[in-house]
Amino acid sequence: MILMMLKTIGGFWDPLILVLAAIVVAIIAYIIRAAGRRNHKTGEQAKPFFSGVAEPSKEAMHVRASNLYWGFTEALKGYYTSMKKMHSGMLNDYIGWFVGIAALIFVVLFVMEVL
Amino acid sequence: MNIMDHLPALVIAIPLLTAFLTPLIDRVSRKARNAVVFIALALTFILAILLVQDVFDNGIQIYVMGASSTTQTIPTQAAVPIRIVLEIDGLSAFMVLISVLISLLGLIYSFSDIKERGGRFYTLFLLMLVGMLGMELTGDLFNLFVFLEVTSIAAAALIAYEFRRGSTSEAALKYIIISSIGALFVLFSIGLLYGEYDLLNMAAIAQAMQSTHIDKIALVLLFSAFALKAGAAPMHMWLPDAYGEAPGAISMVLIPTTAASMYALFRVCFTIYNESLHAIIPAVIIIFGLLSIFIGVTMALVQDDIKRLISFAAVAEVGYILLAMGVGLYGFLNSEEYTVTALRGGMFHLFNDVLDIGLLFLVAGGVIYATGERSLNKLGGLAHSMKYTSVLFLVGLAAAAGLPPMNGFASKIIIYESVYKVSPILSIIAILASIMMLAVFIKIFQAVFTGPKLTECREVPKPMLASMIALAALIIFFGLFPDMVIEHLVDPAVNALMNYGAYIQAVMGVGT
Numbered sequence: 001m002i003l004m005m006l007k008t009i010g011g012f013w014d015p016l017i018l019v020l021a022a023i024v025v026a027i028i029a030y031i032i033r034a035a036g037r038r039n040h041k042t043g044e045q046a047k048p049f050f051s052g053v054a055e056p057s058k059e060a061m062h063v064r065a066s067n068l069y070w071g072f073t074e075a076l077k078g079y080y081t082s083m084k085k086m087h088s089g090m091l092n093d094y095i096g097w098f099v100g101i102a103a104l105i106f107v108v109l110f111v112m113e114v115l
Numbered sequence: 116m117n118i119m120d121h122l123p124a125l126v127i128a129i130p131l132l133t134a135f136l137t138p139l140i141d142r143v144s145r146k147a148r149n150a151v152v153f154i155a156l157a158l159t160f161i162l163a164i165l166l167v168q169d170v171f172d173n174g175i176q177i178y179v180m181g182a183s184s185t186t187q188t189i190p191t192q193a194a195v196p197i198r199i200v201l202e203i204d205g206l207s208a209f210m211v212l213i214s215v216l217i218s219l220l221g222l223i224y225s226f227s228d229i230k231e232r233g234g235r236f237y238t239l240f241l242l243m244l245v246g247m248l249g250m251e252l253t254g255d256l257f258n259l260f261v262f263l264e265v266t267s268i269a270a271a272a273l274i275a276y277e278f279r280r281g282s283t284s285e286a287a288l289k290y291i292i293i294s295s296i297g298a299l300f301v302l303f304s305i306g307l308l309y310g311e312y313d314l315l316n317m318a319a320i321a322q323a324m325q326s327t328h329i330d331k332i333a334l335v336l337l338f339s340a341f342a343l344k345a346g347a348a349p350m351h352m353w354l355p356d357a358y359g360e361a362p363g364a365i366s367m368v369l370i371p372t373t374a375a376s377m378y379a380l381f382r383v384c385f386t387i388y389n390e391s392l393h394a395i396i397p398a399v400i401i402i403f404g405l406l407s408i409f410i411g412v413t414m415a416l417v418q419d420d421i422k423r424l425i426s427f428a429a430v431a432e433v434g435y436i437l438l439a440m441g442v443g444l445y446g447f448l449n450s451e452e453y454t455v456t457a458l459r460g461g462m463f464h465l466f467n468d469v470l471d472i473g474l475l476f477l478v479a480g481g482v483i484y485a486t487g488e489r490s491l492n493k494l495g496g497l498a499h500s501m502k503y504t505s506v507l508f509l510v511g512l513a514a515a516a517g518l519p520p521m522n523g524f525a526s527k528i529i530i531y532e533s534v535y536k537v538s539p540i541l542s543i544i545a546i547l548a549s550i551m552m553l554a555v556f557i558k559i560f561q562a563v564f565t566g567p568k569l570t571e572c573r574e575v576p577k578p579m580l581a582s583m584i585a586l587a588a589l590i591i592f593f594g595l596f597p598d599m600v601i602e603h604l605v606d607p608a609v610n611a612l613m614n615y616g617a618y619i620q621a622v623m624g625v626g627t
Contacts, residue, residue: 006525006598009456009532015520015595019361044286056566063122065491065562066419073417083414085187087352091289094352101350102300109331
């Protein structure tokens with residue numbers, strides 16, 4: 001049953017169908033989980049094994065924001081260096097970009113007029 | 116006196132009068148001040164809804180200041196409109212609703228967030244709203260400039276509100292200087308158009324437009340100034356500074372101010388210049404859109420400050436709107452069949468952007484309020500103490516990243532499909548950036564809310580939670596019933612953009 005359908009160029013989008021599907025999936029997941037072993041232990045058995053090395057504290061293991069996506073930013077180092085130059089925090093640079101872009105639009109527009 | 120006849124004036128007048136009344140009431144009682152500001156804004160919201168309903172039911176509304184009749188646009192002794200004219204079509208009504216709704220929610224949030232110098236804060240807050248509403252309701256270019264200035268001055272003072280942190284004053288200084296230079300461009304272009312046509316009324320200028328070289332110079336000045344104020348890359352650098360340093364509620368209310376600048380940009384392109392607009396302009400808007408998306412999302416990924424990160428995400432969201440509107444404008448000038456869909460996607464995303472990024476700013480403000488910390492590297496495990504805020508952040512995250520079934524997905528899918536018609540590359544870039552946006556917000560969620568409890572804090576006060584919950588509810592509602600929102604709010608705005616003739620006719624064809 002299509003209740004609230006949003007027509008798009010390629011077809012339609014009905015969020016209520018998605019919500020319905022999510023509910024069905026959640027029920028199936030719950031049934032599968034409920035069928036699992038009941039004698040599962042949460043103590044020693046659930047601890048991670050680091051080849052006998054003691055587990056560091058949770059606080060020490062928390063991955064900080066600056067460590068996330070390290071590889072991505074390292075791979076794009078050149079791009080980020082130029083971006084940092086662009087975002088210098090200097091008001092002169094900000095105004096320079098604004099006036100420069102306005103001038104560029106002027107030039108392109110009037111060159112196109114001439115051509 | 117029928118109140119319905121004066122709705123456009125009242126929507127501006129009530130917050131304006133309350134703004135100047137607030138410091139006086141503040142001297143008597145803080146509670147009374149809060150109550151008066153809330154009642155005034157709630158009343159403005161009701162009047163805005165009535166105005167929107169009136170526009171959607173009866174078409175464009177005209178309100179002439181100082182005339183014997185509020186609909187007499189052209190005085191008896193004149194051939195052109197010379198008085199201050201407020202002109203409200205579907206687009207203006209759409210924008211007014213956004214501005215008042217977000218301001219009302221921001222106000223409720225600020226009752227807990229703002230503890231010092233409240234009298235001044237609410238005066239500036241209401242003046243900023245007045246500026247936005249004036250920009251969106253006026254039918255006159257010079258008044259657009261005046262209200263742009265009112266918005267900028269009030270916003271700059273609010274950005275510097277927490278002035279004990281030196282960085283806020285620096286951000287405000289940058290904002291006011293950048294805004295003033297932009298406003299100077301606008302004023303110069305108004306001077307050029309006035310010198311050429313002896314007109315200030317937008318409908319009258321649109322009717323007289325001859326697309327001369329002077330007009331083109333004025334177009335570039337207006338276009339670049341409003342693109343700057345809208346936060347379009349590569350002129351966006353002021354935006355993370357301003358949004359990042361303002362108090363939480365103000366960061367959210369600054370989004371409709373940039374949206375008001377976008378409104379002015381669209382009004383210039385679609386209504387004033389309409390079919391005589393130079394063909395290069397849609398291409399420039401598309402380029403601005405792509406740059407904003409790419410730079411916004413990649414720069415957000417490397418931010419350490421929670422509010423600066425969300426600010427860069429806001430730049431990317433502006434990019435999606437510009438991309439769709441640029442494609443829509445290209446279609447409008449070339450009578451393409453995807454025009455309406457692109458414009459619909461852009462306008463719907465504008466509303467969604469205000470809600471989604473607004474919610475994320477409120478959550479960030481809540482985190483700073485509760486912990487006193489802005490650095491993502493120093494936060495962690497807040498979900499243990501701030502359960503509601505964590506869930507609300509997840510809602511904002513899913514919506515801003517465009518995950519189904521949230522509102523962001525509904526508008527982005529329309530944008531992807533319409534943009535695909537012009538070039539599949541544009542769609543691919545937009546989709547990839549959306550995936551990166553998800554990665555950006557997962558970074559915040561992982562760093563701030565999950566993991567062991569690193570920071571001792573308590574849940575934010577109820578007024579802050581209430582405004583966040585209201586925003587989240589709107590996001591979910593818009594996500595589940597996008598067709599309803601598009602039919603009743605977005606499509607009238609899109610029709611107003613397309614039907615510039617009706618805008619001109621409403622002023623030039625009424626009253627003699």
